[in-house]
Amino acid sequence: MTALRRNATIAWAIARKDAIAEVRGKQAAVSTLTFAAVVLLLFGFALGPDPRRLADAAPGLLWLGLVFAGLLGVGRFHELETEDGALEQLTLYPVDRRSIYAGKAAIGALAMLVLGALLVPLVAILFAVEIVRALPVLSLTVVLGAIGFAAVGTFYAGVTVRMRAREVMLPLLVLPIVAPLLLAAVKATSAALTGDPLGELPAWLELLAGFDVVMLIAGAGTYGFLLEE
Amino acid sequence: MPQTTIYASPRSVGAPQELPPAVATHELARLFGGNPALAGVTLSIPAGRCVQLVGPNGAGKTTLLRILATAIRPSFGSAAVDGLDVATHPELVRSRIAYLSHATGLYDDLTARENLAFAATMLGLDRSSSDQRIRNALDEIGLTEMATLRVRGFSAGMRRRLALGRVLLARPSLVLLDEPFAALDADGIQLMERLLDRWHRSGVTALVASHATEHIAARADATVELEGGVIARVSGEGVIARPPKREPTAGRVIEVAP
Numbered sequence: 001m002t003a004l005r006r007n008a009t010i011a012w013a014i015a016r017k018d019a020i021a022e023v024r025g026k027q028a029a030v031s032t033l034t035f036a037a038v039v040l041l042l043f044g045f046a047l048g049p050d051p052r053r054l055a056d057a058a059p060g061l062l063w064l065g066l067v068f069a070g071l072l073g074v075g076r077f078h079e080l081e082t083e084d085g086a087l088e089q090l091t092l093y094p095v096d097r098r099s100i101y102a103g104k105a106a107i108g109a110l111a112m113l114v115l116g117a118l119l120v121p122l123v124a125i126l127f128a129v130e131i132v133r134a135l136p137v138l139s140l141t142v143v144l145g146a147i148g149f150a151a152v153g154t155f156y157a158g159v160t161v162r163m164r165a166r167e168v169m170l171p172l173l174v175l176p177i178v179a180p181l182l183l184a185a186v187k188a189t190s191a192a193l194t195g196d197p198l199g200e201l202p203a204w205l206e207l208l209a210g211f212d213v214v215m216l217i218a219g220a221g222t223y224g225f226l227l228e229e
Numbered sequence: 230m231p232q233t234t235i236y237a238s239p240r241s242v243g244a245p246q247e248l249p250p251a252v253a254t255h256e257l258a259r260l261f262g263g264n265p266a267l268a269g270v271t272l273s274i275p276a277g278r279c280v281q282l283v284g285p286n287g288a289g290k291t292t293l294l295r296i297l298a299t300a301i302r303p304s305f306g307s308a309a310v311d312g313l314d315v316a317t318h319p320e321l322v323r324s325r326i327a328y329l330s331h332a333t334g335l336y337d338d339l340t341a342r343e344n345l346a347f348a349a350t351m352l353g354l355d356r357s358s359s360d361q362r363i364r365n366a367l368d369e370i371g372l373t374e375m376a377t378l379r380v381r382g383f384s385a386g387m388r389r390r391l392a393l394g395r396v397l398l399a400r401p402s403l404v405l406l407d408e409p410f411a412a413l414d415a416d417g418i419q420l421m422e423r424l425l426d427r428w429h430r431s432g433v434t435a436l437v438a439s440h441a442t443e444h445i446a447a448r449a450d451a452t453v454e455l456e457g458g459v460i461a462r463v464s465g466e467g468v469i470a471r472p473p474k475r476e477p478t479a480g481r482v483i484e485v486a487p
Contacts, residue, residue, distance in 0.1 A: 006353065013350040021338040024379070084388075085332020088300055089395075093351035094324035229301050 007099035014103025015110070018077050022111070028076050032111075036069035036119055044126055054127040059189035062123045063182055066115055066142075067149065067175070073111040074153030075170050077104055078161040087161060087227075097224030101154060105219065108150030108157075116142035129193060137192035137201065144208035145185040151215035152177050158226040184208045249312030251276040251403050251434035252297060256306035256474060258458075259292050266292040268458035269306065269473025274436065274451075276311075276402070278467050279429050281445045282438040284455035290438035291331070293455070294405045297436070298328035310403055324353075327401035329409055333392040337381040341372050341391050344380060348395045359398070366394040370420065385412040393421070403434045410441040418444060 022029055043061045047053055081087035090100065120138060124131045131138060156173040160166035188204035252274040259267045267289045274280050282290045295301045296308050299319040308315045310322045335344050345366060349359035367373045370390040380388065389412045396404065409421050425448050428435050437445055446452075451465025463470045 009350060013347055017336065017339065017343075017347050020343065021336055024338040080336065083335070083337055085330060085334045086336060088330065088332065089334025090351075092298055092300060092323055092328055093348075094320055094353065095351055096320070 003096070007096050007102065010095050010099035011102035011106060014100060015107040018080060018104070018107040019110070021080050022076070022107075028072075032069050032072045032076070033115070033118060035072060036065045036115060037122060039065045039068050040119065040122060040126060051128050055129050058123050058127040058129045059186045059193060061127070062119060062189060063145065063185050065119050065123075066112060066145070067178060067182060069115050069119075070108075070112045070146075070149050070153060071171050071174060073115070074104075074108040074150060074157045074174075075160075075167065077107055077111075077154075078157040079166075081161065088229075091227045097227060098220040100227070101158070101220050101223035104157070105147075105150045105154040105216070108154050109146045112146035112149055113142065116146060131193065133195075134192040138189060140205065141185055141188045141192060141208070144188075144205065144212055145181060148181045148208060148212040148215055149178055151212060151219050152181070155215075155219040155223055155226075158223050161226075162229075181208065181211050184211065248276055249309070250274055251278070251311060252309075252436060253312075254293075254296075254306065254308040257293070257296065257303055257308050258305040259289075259296060259301065260304045265304075265458050267296070267303075270455075270458075270460055271306075271471040271473070272453065272460065273469040274434060275467045276434050277429075277432040278450040279425060279435045279437070279445075279448050280465075280468060281442065281449035281452045282436060282455065283440075283442060283452060284461070288455040289458040290455055291407055292458075294328070294407050294436065294438055295330075297322075297403070298326055298330075298405050299323055300328070300330075325401055326403045326405060327396040327399040328405045328407075329392055329396050330407050331411070333388045334395070335380050335388055335391060338379060340377050340379055341367065341383075341394075342376040344391060345394055345398060349398050352399055354398065362398050366397040369397060370394040371416065386414050386417055389413055390417055390420070393424070397424075401433060403436070404428055406435065406437045406439070408439055408441075409437060410439060410444055422448070 040061055043057070043064065044054060047057055081090055120131060120142065123129060153174050156170055159173060160169045163169055184204045184207040188201055188208060191198070191201040191204065250273045252272065254270050254272045257267055257270040258265055270289070270293060282293065284290055292301070296303055296315060297310060299315050299322050302316055311325055313321050313325070315322050336347070339347065342363060345363045346359065349363060354362060367376050370393055372387065372390060372394065375383070375387070380391065383391065410418055413421060422444055425435060425437070425445070429448060437449070439445055449465065451463065451468040453460060453468060453470065454462040459473050460470045
């Protein structure tokens, strides 16, 4: 078995294991989704009833909802490893630790995609935004945003997993780093929804893709050291 | 600091060995927050021996096992498994050891079989051999009928057995067991004793930290007694130990001139 194939097998096993645990422990998944929906509703209430204003704010609200709920998700996938010494056991297998990062980032990105698939229609309904025409570009934006967020979130979830105050520390560490991603994702979403009159969509998508590549490489290269005790 | 007495088998001291020792540590020390849990352990265990590690709570038994398992790094000194340094070749060391710790390392929302299947993948077993090994392991630990149940509902003893099943999936040259008899019922204790005998027969080195000496004493080739982070005594055959070069710093009063 080549090293690459072995690493892919390990990453898949970790992502699959986390997915099974998450689906069976329904409580966390349901509360994350509910939290995202409540965030969107509250932002909507705060902005008032003006439909134009809500439609303009929709891209930003969508990504704030995704990022806040995504933080719960990436934290949760590392929290699973705190059960009865599971993290130590995970680090003692004879595997390349980049594959552990890849598995955790993959399930984090998948969770964000599921979240995105539910939140995009919800935003469309709540804020009266037409999304059907923009759906392909919107999907690409969500995919790129999910990968970048998972790349950063997984790394910092590894940083905080042994901390007592990890629920507080994780947002504090992740949110400043994902600011460029948030900006690019909101701009790309906004451009996609408005038909990209200024032709800026490709630049924002390129920025998102570049962010993903840099963060994935940095995360995979350094994540193994975080697991040292 | 207790009086340190080191015994070593005259037969083994200086005896040439072709293979590197299964475990070799030199002046091994580990500090936690400035306090030494290990304070200069020099120890050599030849391959194929069953060695009992004894000592009071806080003597450094678990710390020694965790360093050899590559779970933590030494603060000072060195440790090697089959000649491979744990600090510089951790991944190679991990492929040679199986470690049963206090914690079971199981996932509550996975079934017993899923937990073992995950471990088999992480250990690099291919599908065909892992299926057979998982069946054998479940059979051996007596959990075949509970294989499809989630671990969340298991008792402490069943969890311990399942963790033992994970050890059985590997083909290690060194088995590190930390209180392996804890939480086991009479059948579980017999199972553990059977496995120790099997590993002994097949030349697998076993380092067993346990207060339940009655279950190991008859099987152990040697006993290493730790006290205050240093080796206080060694008895039996084959194991070589030396006292630390320097006294540990724990408990020492340092007076500062005004």
